[in-house]
Amino acid sequence: MRDGRLVIPVAPGLKRKIKGIVHDESASGKTVFIEPAEVVEANNRIRELEGEERREIIRILMEFSNVVRPTIPEILQSYEFLAEIDFIRAKSYFAITTSSLKPALEDEQLVDWTMAVHPLLQLSLAKHGKKVVPLDIELNQKQRILIISGPNAGGKSVCLKTVGLLQYMLQCGMLVPMHERSHAGLFSSIFIDIGDEQSIEDDLSTYSSHLTNMKIMMKSCDEKSIILIDEFGGGTEPQIGGAIAEAVLVRFNEKRTFGVITTHYQNLKHFAEDHEGVVNGAMLYDRHLMQALFQLQIGNPGSSFAVEIARKIGLPEDVIADASQIVGSEYINADKYLQDIVRDKRYWEGKRQTIRQREKQMEETIARYQSEMEELQKSRKEILRQAKEEAERLLQESNARIENTIRTIKEAQAEKEKTRLIRQELNDFRASMEKQDSKEHEEKMARKMEKLKEKQDRKKNKKSPDPKVASTQAAAPKAKPIAVDDYVKIKGQTAIGKISEINGKNATIIFGSIKTTVKLDRLERSNAAPKPQEGVKSTFVSTQTHDQMYEKKLNFKQDIDVRGMRGDEALQAVTYFIDDAVLVGMDRVRILHGTGTGTLRTLIRQYLDTVPGVRHFADEHVQFGGAGITVVDLV
Structure with missing residues (x-):
């Protein structure tokens, strides 16, 4: 482009071969810019159209200015209002971002x-x-x-x-x-x-x-x-x-x-x-x-x-010692005492906070017990009222039956003495009925009260342990934690072994000549040592099985690589791998499936969702493989 005209760069020796107008040449003189004769008219037309466009823009702006000119004050006011609203929004947005408020x-x-x-x-x-x-x-x-x-x-x-x-x-x-x-x-x-x-x-x-x-x-x-x-x-x-x-x-x-x-x-x-x-x-x-x-x-x-x-x-x-000697022991000791005071203050402040929390918990417990006692008293009164109503109803029924009997006697025109005897018998019957009903209702009320107490105890047991159990636990000496060289047995089994090592939540136990690893929460202490038997292992499965399991655990690798396999092959390999991992008691394994299209990863994770022994699975850390590896945590 030269002076708004489309041109062609040409070597100076060839400029005679192209008909056209030379508009410019480069600073070095090795290139000239020629407008071919064929496009001169087209370039002229472009310049004319550009001029028309410029005049049209000026016309539109003038007409728009004439329309806007009467409303300039309102536009300026709106502009200032918009700026103020934008400022308020910026403040509120910043307040939301920083969780701010007005104190x-x-x-x-x-x-x-x-x-x-x-x-x-x-x-x-x-x-x-x-x-x-x-x-x-x-x-x-x-x-x-x-x-x-x-x-x-x-x-x-x-x-x-x-x-x-x-x-x-x-x-x-x-x-x-x-x-x-x-x-x-x-x-x-x-x-x-x-x-x-x-x-x-x-x-x-x-x-x-x-x-x-x-x-x-x-x-x-x-x-x-x-x-x-x-x-x-x-x-x-x-x-x-x-x-x-x-x-x-x-x-x-x-x-x-x-x-x-x-x-x-x-x-x-x-x-x-x-x-x-x-x-x-x-x-x-x-x-x-x-x-x-x-x-x-x-x-x-x-x-x-x-x-x-x-x-x-x-x-x-030695530099620190010289500095301490220069400043003097009094300064160092004063600084140390100051640190101790601050430390002690923090300690007692923490103690005070703990006491406040416990006092609050105690107040809540007392308030809960008081409300439960009030509820118990209301229930007792309600039971007594219902018992009295039922007793009154039974007495009315008995009186009606007695009166009916007397009326029958009168209608039969019996002798006075006989009537008197029958009336006496009925009075005795009524007294016995009242006494019996009273006893029955007392027993019934006692049973209802007992049921209500049991219901209240069950509610308390959900929130706090049974007082009897608590007292028994308090009376019993605190169970000593399992340690190395203790004799233990697996819960539900009879074989007794000796702990040789404890590593975190797992313990290594020796059953005869077999050594195995078991989680601590599956063990219970045995008061008796295993009885030595010649030629017989104190175990609940065969020696061969133990040896195979020990060998499998020694040779088991926590990683499996299924890259390049088809979906069914990879799924079968992962199935056997997870089964073996659960069998030998592994806590965590890794499945290397690669990223690719993600098909293998989806299939494997769908299968892991259905395995009861899998507690959790997720991508490996991005530094160690990211989405190309699935880390599986086992129960």
Whole structure:
């Protein structure tokens, strides 16, 4: 394409052989671009059509502009409304993604957050299948400034940034990721000093940039401000840096400002212990596993764990010993005592939580028993009422029969003496009937009460063990677990063997000269040792069978390869393989069928679904074969 015309590149020596117009040549002069005479007219037509198209576009735009021009204010308003709606949707979508909500807002300066989470850290860790350790923090009028100490890479700066980011999000009208029982206040100013602001242009070093920020904070902060300072006093010689930091902290406390400050300085930890309004906090660290727990605990200062971290990294022991000697045993011991206090506090906190849970369970049990007793009393009253009604009905029937008999006597016109005797007999009969009915009803009521009690006991037995059984179990000594060299027998069998080895849930047992492996839950202790018999093995099957099974187990391979087989051949091979695996007691086997079209894999898995001895099957891990191998867990 040259100047909007379609041309042909031609070598300079051949340009005379083509009739046309030369439009251009290359920079090197080795190519000329010729428009053949045959297409000149077509190119002219294309240019005319392009001009017409351009004029038509201009006409359409002018007419469209004339139509739109009267409604420009409404369009601009709609555009602004759309932007606002899109902004609200973005906030709500982000809140849904981070599981955020609106905490209870208070008209005062307050930070009382439970299970607060840094949203960006949460999203970043979620991509790798990890979870953020939530933050519990409280700042109020009694403890306004929190001094956080603890090990490096222990989460101090993350805690600081979480407070700043969530408070700023909240005051910008965004929902924040924390528990619904959290309470939050509002601050007029948020001052932040995080990171290194050194500048060559402004002639600022690391420490001077921090001091500049401190000056601005002391001048501008008040009781409605919150300050966030990372590594307070750092960047210079420790003694003077700690002293200046403490002096600045006094000013912040006098102005009753709120704040979260991270530091390693001991004098700031002591200041927080001795002054009202300032409180210590520690990022917890597991000394045994040598890893940070990323949990904030308010109330105690934290240790830097410098010695432990240096030892974990692999610093020579003599270097660590020299450092400990230089700093002095008092400092090392104080740090150790501090760690022990934090550890003990965590231990007793866990104990207290356990006691609370057990108290709650006990209260629920008592409430359940009380409701069952009330239900039992109601049932007893109902049974008594029904028994009385039935007794009254029987008495009425007896009286009616007696009166009927007397009427019959009168109609027969019997003698008075005879009538009197018959009446006396009927009265005796009635008394005996009443007594009998009373006894019968008492027995019947007793039976009903007994049935009701049995029903209640069955309900209790579903939730808790039978008291008789429990008392018997309590009285009986606790069963001693099966150990090596104990004599045992398989449940349901009579053969007695001796345990030679226990490996996890399996035990190796010697029956005479036969050694076999059996799961521990299929064994029971035998009080008697096996009786030695010459020429006879104390086993319930033949020696030949045992030897064959032992040989089969030794030679059994946990993998089978059916690639390249037809469906019926592979299915038959897998059937025999699974049967042998169940027979020799394997826990897990692998079937290599390849990926291919997936037919073999589908057939084999359809068969595995029908085998009772198969507990679970799934693809192998992607590093070891993925979908080309099926891992089968057997019962």
